[in-house]
Amino acid sequence: MTHDNKRFVARDRNWHPPAYAPGYKTSVARSPQQALVSMQQPTASELTGPDFSHLRMGPHDNDLLLNFRQDPSHAGLPQGERIIMFGRVVDQFGKPIPHTLVEMWQANAGGRYRHKNDKYLAPLDPNFGGVGRCLTDEHGMYRFRTIKPGPYPWPNDMNSWRPAHIHVSVTGPSISTRLITQMYFEGDPLIPLCPIVHTLKDPLAVETMVGRLDMAHSKPMDYLAYRFDVVVRGELQTFFENQ
């Protein structure tokens, strides 16, 4: 199999956050100082990637209201605002990306993560794990049912708070399209105060990470819906011989 005619739209490194963003203090000692080496001609090693269509999922892997029930006979639900987070994974040319793996993780309604290193004052929720995964359907759509995570304080500036957010990981058709981002919630006043959000220079780039309240897809007397579309790098074919 040859991949010689395939390539991806170059990643715009000025659109994404730079490695060194001193306002986010942890990046200072974790950012390379040397320039990235540009691979002018990506190879099969970069142009291919894993296909997770055959990864066996559990029935509630995308339903965080149900997927941490320790005792199925106990009908406990997590505390918090019930929401649906959904959207489409498309490439830069608007082409839907079907059957790709979307993974997410988040804090509970009090802003506490179920992680052995998180020691925040807010309590763990016995009915909430905070992890989900699913494959996009044939139209590139994905969907999770969860609760809205709470904001939480973190040691950066003297009083830094993360806006409510859900971490989102998308594979796409190749390791070249791999992307991890965070979905913020429309209207959250903590977004413009966040040092991690500020690693982005372009306010439009920040807007690409804001999930929008979607009343049409919310369910009366049940849940609100937030729409979050994800755009991954566009795939191109080279049409002409290079000579």
Add this chain to the structure above:
Amino acid sequence: MNQPNSQPTSSLMLRETASQTAGPYVHIGLALAAAGNPVRDEEIWNEMAKPNTEGEPIEVVGTVIDGNGDLVRDAFVEAWQADANGHYQADYDLSKPFNSFGRTATTFDHGSEWSLTTIKPGAVKHPSGQLMAPHINLTLFARGVNIHLQTRLYFDDEAEANAQCPVLTRIESPARRQTLIAKREEVDGKVRYRLDIRLQGEGETVFFDF
């Protein structure tokens, strides 16, 4: 779509969704056992090759080190490599003896090493027609890393192939090429390769854009 990147730019393209750090709790979502949480029936993890896989069984290990020389204990790494015949097996299926994709993470304990159980990959063809030296693509995520870092791991017992690899030799500084070359060790009769990833400063690992 109603986000602003839903509108094509002047080049008739959408803008890529922006990257954000995977944060200190990446394990909750992508490495559940490392977070101290229960695992699901099938998890994507670091056993890429089962004992019956064709090829030389190897372990690949290393640390991740920051600009102060300290261990990065919350790094998460993804691997992508060819099988022993130089072919990528894209279909991820845990019932197969070998998968080209794997995940690992540095640990919170003393040594803080990531590790992969795999086989030595075969050589893959470069678009020029030349063969590239055997290698494993590694992608690194961590708290403080705003967009993932992409590198390659090569093998120190492939000196001849390494000297001719069209990707490795594209790195202008010969000294910097050495930052990608894992050192072979034999431990209890088992073959292990070690590569420490240095994020910044002296001996900084080469990271690629592609």
